[in-house]
Amino acid sequence: MKLWALSKKEAQDILGNKIYLLVVLVQVFIILGAFGLAVASSVVSDPALLDQYGITSNIKVGMTQDLQGSQLAQDLEAQKLKLVYYNSTQQANQFLGGQLAAVVTISPPGEVQVQLDNANVFYQVASTKVRKAVNNFQTRRILHYSGLTSEKIKAIQEPVTLKEVPVAENEKVEIALESAYFVEIMYGFIMPFILLLPFFLASNIVTDSIVGERERKTFEILLMVPLSSTMVVLGKIIPILAFSLIQSVAWILLLDLLQVPIFNTLLMVAVLFSMGLGFIGVGILISILVDSTKEANSAITLVLVFATFILFVPLFIKSGMFQGVFNFIPTVLMVKIASTPVIGLEIMLYLLPTIVISILVFLVTVRSFKHERAIRL
Amino acid sequence: MIVVFNSFAANLEAEKGLSITPSLTGFATLDVEDQGGLFSKRLNPEILTIRNSTYEPALARLEKGLTNGFFVVPSDSVTLIQNNDSLATVLYLDYRDPKRSVIRQEVNNTNQALSSALTSSYLESIKSQNNTTNTGVNEKTSGESLPLQIVRKVMLAVLLFLPLFLFGNLVIDSIVGEKERKTGEILMAMPFTSADIILGKSVAVVLTMALQVAMWMIILLGAGFPLKNAGIVYLTVVLTALPIVGLTTIIAAYAKNYKEAGIGISFSYIFIVGILIVPLLGYLSRPSPAANISPMTLTMRLFSGETIAPGDILLSFAFILILSLISYGISIKLFSRDDVVFGPRPGIMRLTLELMGLKKRGALK
Incomplete structure (x- = not known):
C-alpha cells in the first residue's frame, strides 16, 4: 500500500511533465518516419516493386540515335526502362550522373558498352535491368545461327526455373511490403529501435529521481518514510518502467496496424521488462551516485551512447568469432522473437544473461540506496 | 567510433552487393533437398540456416513452423545440366511467416547465379564452335555508390x-x-x-x-x-x-x-x-x-x-x-x-x- 502511494506520487510527477508527454507524441512521428524511410528504400532497391508502382520509367538510359528501334533498344524497353537518344556517346556520357542512370552503346566491332552511374539512387535496379536486357540481347544474338530447337533455346536462356508453392496460404500473415530488404530492415533494426525508444527517452526522468530529491531538499523526508530501501527503489522504478512498457506495447500495436506483425508479444514484453529494469536501474544508480542533476545527465548520455553501441552494432556486424556472444544480445533476441511465429525454447537460455544482469543492477541499486540512507540518517 | 566506421566502410567496399542492411545471421531457416549439392552450397549461409532434408520430414517441419521454407532440387540435377536440359526447382514457402520474402529472394539469387553461369558456359561453347566474335560486354561504373x-x-x-x-x-x-x-x-x-x-x-x-x-x-x-x-x-x-x-x-x-x-x-x-x-x-x-x-x-x-x-x-x-x-x-x-x-x-x-x-x-x- 505504501509502495503504491509512492509509485502513484511518482507517476503523477511524470504525467505532470508536459515535455515528457510531448516526447511521447513525437515518438509516433519518429515511428511513422522510420517506417516511411524503410518503405522508400525498399521500393528504390527492388526491381519488382519499382515495376509494380510504375517508377521504373523514371530510370533513364542513354543510347545513340543509330540504336533507336534496334533489338538492344527493344530488350531495354522490355525492362520498362526509359530510353533517351543522343547524337553521340560523348554527348550521352555528359548526362551520366545527372539525369541518366546508364549509357548503353554498341562499339563498331560489335561489343556492347555499358556505363552505369554508381551514385544513382536507382543504381541497383538500373544495373540489374540493364544487365538482364544486355544478356538477353547477347544470348539471342549468339543463338540466332545455332540451329537449335526453340525448346532447347528456351532451356539455354533459362536453364533453371523456380516454382513457388505456398504453404498455409489461408493463414497468410500480411506484411506492408513483400520485399526482403523491407523485412530485414524493419525487423533487423527499426523494430528494436522503436520498441527501445521509450526507455531511451525516459532517461531524463530516471536520472532526476534521487539527485533531484537531494537538490530539492526532499531526500531526507523520503528516507524517513516507513518504506524499506527496496520498496523506495521499486517505487521509483515501477512508474517509469510501466509508462515505458505501455508505450512499447502501444508501438507494437502501431506496427501491427502498419502491417509489420510482432510475434510472441508476451515474450517480447518480458524481454523489454528485463531490459527496462536494467536500464532504469542504471539510471537510478547514477542518480544515487552523482552530486547534481547536471552530472547525472552527462553520465546517462554516456550510458546511452555505450548502450546504443552494445545493442545496435551487433545487428550490423558479421562475425563468426563473436556470433555465439551476439546471440545473447537482447536486440538480437528481439529480432528473433518478433519475426518468428514459432519460437524454440532455447531462446529462454539466451534470455537468461539479460534477466540476471537486470536483477544484479537492481540489487546493486538497492544496496547503494541503503548505503546512502545509512550515511544520511 | 572512428575504428567502427572505418571497418564498416571497408566491409561495404569489400562486398559486391552494396547496401546498408542488418547482418542477420540465421535470420531464416530453410530445409533443402539437393542431392547434387549444386544449389545448397551456393545459398547464403549468413542469413539462412540451411538444413539438408527430404520431402516428408521437411513438410512436417514446415507445417509445425519449425522451418520457413523447403527448397527441392531434382535428384538428377547434374545429369540434366550435362544434357543442357531445363532444371525445374520447387520452393515451398510458409505464408504464416513474414520472412518468406527473404527466403524467396535468397533462393532466386542462387537460381539466377547458377542460370547465368550455365547459360554463359553454353554460349561460350557455341561461340568457340561457330567462331562467333564481337559479342562481348564491356561494363564500367562511375561515381561512388x-x-x-x-x-x-x-x-x-x-x-x-x-x-x-x-x-x-x-x-x-x-x-x-x-x-x-x-x-x-x-x-x-x-x-x-x-x-x-x-x-x-x-x-x-x-x-x-x-x-x-x-x-x-x-x-x-x-x-x-x-x-x-x-x-x-x-x-x-x-x-x-x-x-x-x-x-x-x-x-x-x-x-x-x-x-x-x-x-x-x-x-x-x-x-x-x-x-x-x-x-x-x-x-x-x-x-x-x-x-x-x-x-x-x-x-x-x-x-x-x-x-x-x-x-x-x-x-x-x-x-x-x-x-x-x-x-x-x-x-x-x-x-x-x-x-x-x-x-x-x-x-x-x-x-x-x-x-x-x-x-x-x-x-x-
Missing part, C-alpha cells in the same frame, strides 16, 4: 557535428542552474543586460565546442580521413554551433528545472539533427542547390573537395545567420521577462502569441 557515400561522407559529417550536441548540458546548467540555485536574482541585479548574460554564457559554450571540434578534426586527420578544405570546414561547423546554442538557450530560458530542460533538448536536438541531415541525404540522392541550406551538406561538399558555387555557400551561411538572430533574439526576450525566469510562467502558446505581437503582454484574453 550511395551506401558507401552514406557511410563515408554522412558518417564523417555526423562525426564532425557530434561535438555540437554534446554540450547542451553546459548551456542548460549555466542558465537553468542559476534558477535552481536561486542565483538568478543576483545575476539579474548586476549591471548587465539580458543580452549580455545570454550572449556571454553562449560565447563560453561555443568556444568550448570550437576547441572540441578542433581536437576532433586533428584526430580525424590523424586517423587518415580525407578532409579537404579543413579550414573552411572548421569554420562552417563552428558557425553552426551558434544557432544550436541559441536554440538551446531558448529552452534553458523557458525551462523551470533541469528535468524539463533535459527533455526539451532531447526533443529539440532530434529536430535539429533532422534539419541538418535530411537535406544532406537528399543531396546525395539528387544534388540540388536547395540542399545547401543545411550547413552539414555544405560541410560534406567541402571536405569531399567538390567545387562549390558562391551562392551555395551564401545560402548555408545566411541560414545560420538568420537562425542565430532569431534564436538569440527570442532567448534574450524570454530572459528579460521576470515571469518567464522567476514565474508564474506563461504557457507556450500565449508566450508565442505575445512574442509575435498578436497578444499584449499580461492580457488575460
Whole structure:
C-alpha cells in the first residue's frame, strides 16, 4: 500500500511533465518516419516493386540515335526502362550522373558498352535491368545461327526455373511490403529501435529521481518514510518502467496496424521488462551516485551512447568469432522473437544473461540506496 | 567510433552487393533437398540456416513452423545440366511467416547465379564452335555508390557535428542552474543586460565546442580521413554551433528545472539533427542547390573537395545567420521577462502569441 502511494506520487510527477508527454507524441512521428524511410528504400532497391508502382520509367538510359528501334533498344524497353537518344556517346556520357542512370552503346566491332552511374539512387535496379536486357540481347544474338530447337533455346536462356508453392496460404500473415530488404530492415533494426525508444527517452526522468530529491531538499523526508530501501527503489522504478512498457506495447500495436506483425508479444514484453529494469536501474544508480542533476545527465548520455553501441552494432556486424556472444544480445533476441511465429525454447537460455544482469543492477541499486540512507540518517 | 566506421566502410567496399542492411545471421531457416549439392552450397549461409532434408520430414517441419521454407532440387540435377536440359526447382514457402520474402529472394539469387553461369558456359561453347566474335560486354561504373557515400561522407559529417550536441548540458546548467540555485536574482541585479548574460554564457559554450571540434578534426586527420578544405570546414561547423546554442538557450530560458530542460533538448536536438541531415541525404540522392541550406551538406561538399558555387555557400551561411538572430533574439526576450525566469510562467502558446505581437503582454484574453 505504501509502495503504491509512492509509485502513484511518482507517476503523477511524470504525467505532470508536459515535455515528457510531448516526447511521447513525437515518438509516433519518429515511428511513422522510420517506417516511411524503410518503405522508400525498399521500393528504390527492388526491381519488382519499382515495376509494380510504375517508377521504373523514371530510370533513364542513354543510347545513340543509330540504336533507336534496334533489338538492344527493344530488350531495354522490355525492362520498362526509359530510353533517351543522343547524337553521340560523348554527348550521352555528359548526362551520366545527372539525369541518366546508364549509357548503353554498341562499339563498331560489335561489343556492347555499358556505363552505369554508381551514385544513382536507382543504381541497383538500373544495373540489374540493364544487365538482364544486355544478356538477353547477347544470348539471342549468339543463338540466332545455332540451329537449335526453340525448346532447347528456351532451356539455354533459362536453364533453371523456380516454382513457388505456398504453404498455409489461408493463414497468410500480411506484411506492408513483400520485399526482403523491407523485412530485414524493419525487423533487423527499426523494430528494436522503436520498441527501445521509450526507455531511451525516459532517461531524463530516471536520472532526476534521487539527485533531484537531494537538490530539492526532499531526500531526507523520503528516507524517513516507513518504506524499506527496496520498496523506495521499486517505487521509483515501477512508474517509469510501466509508462515505458505501455508505450512499447502501444508501438507494437502501431506496427501491427502498419502491417509489420510482432510475434510472441508476451515474450517480447518480458524481454523489454528485463531490459527496462536494467536500464532504469542504471539510471537510478547514477542518480544515487552523482552530486547534481547536471552530472547525472552527462553520465546517462554516456550510458546511452555505450548502450546504443552494445545493442545496435551487433545487428550490423558479421562475425563468426563473436556470433555465439551476439546471440545473447537482447536486440538480437528481439529480432528473433518478433519475426518468428514459432519460437524454440532455447531462446529462454539466451534470455537468461539479460534477466540476471537486470536483477544484479537492481540489487546493486538497492544496496547503494541503503548505503546512502545509512550515511544520511 | 572512428575504428567502427572505418571497418564498416571497408566491409561495404569489400562486398559486391552494396547496401546498408542488418547482418542477420540465421535470420531464416530453410530445409533443402539437393542431392547434387549444386544449389545448397551456393545459398547464403549468413542469413539462412540451411538444413539438408527430404520431402516428408521437411513438410512436417514446415507445417509445425519449425522451418520457413523447403527448397527441392531434382535428384538428377547434374545429369540434366550435362544434357543442357531445363532444371525445374520447387520452393515451398510458409505464408504464416513474414520472412518468406527473404527466403524467396535468397533462393532466386542462387537460381539466377547458377542460370547465368550455365547459360554463359553454353554460349561460350557455341561461340568457340561457330567462331562467333564481337559479342562481348564491356561494363564500367562511375561515381561512388550511395551506401558507401552514406557511410563515408554522412558518417564523417555526423562525426564532425557530434561535438555540437554534446554540450547542451553546459548551456542548460549555466542558465537553468542559476534558477535552481536561486542565483538568478543576483545575476539579474548586476549591471548587465539580458543580452549580455545570454550572449556571454553562449560565447563560453561555443568556444568550448570550437576547441572540441578542433581536437576532433586533428584526430580525424590523424586517423587518415580525407578532409579537404579543413579550414573552411572548421569554420562552417563552428558557425553552426551558434544557432544550436541559441536554440538551446531558448529552452534553458523557458525551462523551470533541469528535468524539463533535459527533455526539451532531447526533443529539440532530434529536430535539429533532422534539419541538418535530411537535406544532406537528399543531396546525395539528387544534388540540388536547395540542399545547401543545411550547413552539414555544405560541410560534406567541402571536405569531399567538390567545387562549390558562391551562392551555395551564401545560402548555408545566411541560414545560420538568420537562425542565430532569431534564436538569440527570442532567448534574450524570454530572459528579460521576470515571469518567464522567476514565474508564474506563461504557457507556450500565449508566450508565442505575445512574442509575435498578436497578444499584449499580461492580457488575460
